[in-house]
Amino acid sequence: MNEEEKGYVSYTFPERLLKVKKLENFGRLNQEVIRSGVCSACGTCVSICPEKALIMEGETPKLIGKCSACGICYRACAKTITSVKALVGDYVAAFVGKSALDKVNxxxxxxxxSLLMYAMxxxxxxxxxxxxxxxxxxWKPVARIVTSSEELLKSSGSVYSHSQTVEALVEAIDKGYRSIAFVGTPCNIDAVAKMQTQPFGLLHLFMKAKILKVGLFCMDSFSHEGLKEFFEEEQGIPLSSISKMGIAGGKFNISYDADKTGAWTVKELDKYRSxxxxxxxxxxxxxxxxSVGSVGSPDGYSTILVRTGVANELLEDAMENGYLVLEPLDRxxxxxxxxxxxLKKVQMYTERRRHTYVLKYVPTTAGVPEPVERVGAIPLAEEKTKEKEGIAERALRKLLKVSEARFVEGNTMLQLTLSNNSGKTINGVKVRIAQLEDLFETNSWETYIETWYPFEELEFAYPRAENDKEYLLTISDRQGTILSQKFNVKEMEGKKTE
Ligand SMILES: Cc1cc2nc3c(=O)[nH]c(=O)nc-3n(C[C@H](O)[C@H](O)[C@H](O)COP(=O)(O)OP(=O)(O)OC[C@H]3O[C@@H](n4cnc5c(N)ncnc54)[C@H](O)[C@@H]3O)c2cc1C
Structure with a gap:
């Protein structure tokens, strides 16, 4: 039987059948490349648009006609990631599959x-x-060395937090196991791949053992303590009552208390994302x-990308021996x-490591700030009123720092650069800058930061007043002030001249 007759092996057909989707339009180019500041103003998109619908306005491509969503500008742009290889790496075959064994859940x-059971x-x-x-x-992940099919059966299912799998791998090699299947998320797999290929005195491990790397697809992982806080404290659902967690179509789904289900958008859990x-x-x-994941295949099936010959042979043998059912992955x-x-690759473009926030002027009666309209903010009414936080989170927020304070633009503006050194995403922060006159605040300016990413620096420019003496920066959230710092004009000017 040749490969085509077998009907399940195809090395090239996914690429052959791949077609440009309507999704790849100017809107996507605008979102991923132009608005994120990645565009290098080369003008390629403008010059090749068959509709002549784009022009350069200064250094920015602008749509002035109708976009037919032909995808040419998106595909031609030097900054977009479009090839199959660049998106998912090398692979030799792609399938959807499921276990042929009733006992595997x-x-x-x-x-x-099922694949590991066949190998075992x-x-x-x-x-x-x-x-x-x-x-x-x-729901706390625990990495284990297992040596029987019975134990493998107990290990199925996804745990949505980082697991220390490499520790278990090194322990297994130390214990004398010589042919080991290693299951891990992309970060786990990267760790093993690096240990195998970089000369860091690890010969004693990797010359001894053969390792089959079984990678999982993974978009997000969450801190275990964060999931505990979200489900137990905010939703009143004990983790012990949850039988299954899963992510599909941007929703975090759970089954709990035997017959109940719950779903939240992944965005709602963003602050607990690792x-x-x-x-x-x-x-x-x-x-x-x-590599095995869920996206791309129907419910109850997995998507499989086979990357090496050994893995391909193992998969085919598992199918031929009644462990797996496979069919080709369609386009x-x-x-x-x-x-x-x-979506995961373009995170590199949307990281938003640095912003200049334009503050909105809010006239205030001296010392008594009025309600403010906030730049880039969600309206007050929509804001969650019962935001709870753990003590640990409050403490982490203390790690907000003013990394730089200086006068810029011919000494007309006070520029403050703030860093989030807490290592966590912080939501719902209010930043306020005011001039201090005899202990009273005037000209207070305020802005609202919906999401402040870890290690992201925010830059603020505040216009100076005549004969200014002192400025006050206040950062607060719903629970009160996180940071309050004064900036003395004389001291700052003195520093500059030193
Ligand atoms: C944190 C995480 C995020 C994921 N995100 C996505 C996603 O966004 N899109 C997508 O398509 N697929 C994602 N997956 C993969 C998906 O959930 C399934 O693991 C995959 O489809 C394989 O299913 P299966 O039924 O064949 O695996 P099963 O037969 O159920 O076996 C699952 C294997 O994964 C191992 N495992 C479970 N949790 C972890 C963990 N935290 N670290 C390392 N190994 C673990 C188990 O030990 C078991 O060997 C994610 C998995 C994880 C762990």
Whole structure:
């Protein structure tokens, strides 16, 4: 039987069938490249637009006609990420699949567990590194070395927090296991790939053991303590009552109390998202031997990207021996994987590491600030009124710093640069700058920062008044003042002349 007759192996067809989608229009180019400041003003999009609908306005491409969503400007732009390889890495075959074993109850198709069971049952691996839920602390991930199919069955399902899988891998090698399957998220896989390829005195580990890297797709991971706070304190749902967590279509879904379900937008849990995920560009575990995820396949199935020959042979054998059911990934499925992969890649453009916020002038009676209209803010009425915070979070917020204060633009503006050194995303911060005159505040200016990303610097420019002596910066949230700092004009001018 040749490959086509078998009907499940195809090395090139996803690329062949991939077509440019209507999604790739000027709107997307504008959002990902132009508005984020990544555009280098080369003018390519303007020059090749078949509709002649774009012009350069200064250094910015502008749409002046009708965009037909042909995708040419998006594809031609030097800054967009468009090739399949750039989005999901190299792979030799792509499938959707599910377990053929009734006893496997996986997160999606149970592909990871069934593949490992096939390898284990046939002596191809002597251990697997998997992640289970802690028995003492529900939903806390615990990395384990398992050596039997029975244990593998207990390890299926996704735990949405970072798991220390590498520790378990090193322990397994130290214990003498020599053929090991390692399951991990892209960051776990990257750690092992780097240890395997970089000469850091790790020969004693990696010359001894063969490791099959089974990567999971991963868009987000959350701090375990954060999930606890969100579900237990904010929603009143004990983690111990939750039987399944899953993310699909931008929703964080749970099943709990045997017959109940709940769903929140992932954005609602954003402040509990692991900070490292803001910097991660890899959806599909590009350095794995085989990658498995849910996007791109129907409910109850997993999407599989096979990247190495050994992994391909293992997968085919598992299918031929009744562990897995596989069929080719179709072009719509691949397109969904590519769309999500792109969302993760373009995080590098939307990180918003540095902003200049223009403050809005709010006249105040001396000392008595009036209600303000806030720049870029959600309206007061829509704001959550019962925002709760743990003590730890309050303490972290203390790590907000004024990293620079100086006069700019011919000494007409006070420029303050603030850093969020807390390592956490902070939501709902009010920044207020006022002039101090004999202890009274005048000319108070105020702005509202909806989301302040970790290590992001915010830059504020505040117009100076004549004969100014002192300025006051106040940063607050719903629970009160986080930082209050005065800036003496004489001291600042003195510093400059020194
Ligand atoms: C944090 C996280 C985020 C994810 N985000 C996405 C996403 O955005 N889009 C998407 O398509 N897929 C995502 N996935 C992958 C998806 O949830 C499934 O793991 C994948 O589809 C495989 O399903 P399965 O039924 O074949 O696996 P199963 O047969 O259920 O096996 C799952 C395997 O994953 C291991 N595992 C569970 N949690 C962890 C963990 N925290 N770290 C390391 N290994 C773990 C288990 O030990 C088990 O071996 C994510 C997975 C995780 C852990």
């Amino acid at each position: 996986g997160q999606d198709g149970g592909v990871v567990t 049952d046939n002596g191809l691996i002597d251990a697997a590194i998997v992640t289970m839920k802690s028995e003492e602390d529900p 900070t490292s995920c803001h910097y991660c560009r890899d959806l599909t575990s590009e350095q794995a031997d085989i 719509e499925g691949l397109q969904r994987v590519l769309n999500l992969a792109r």
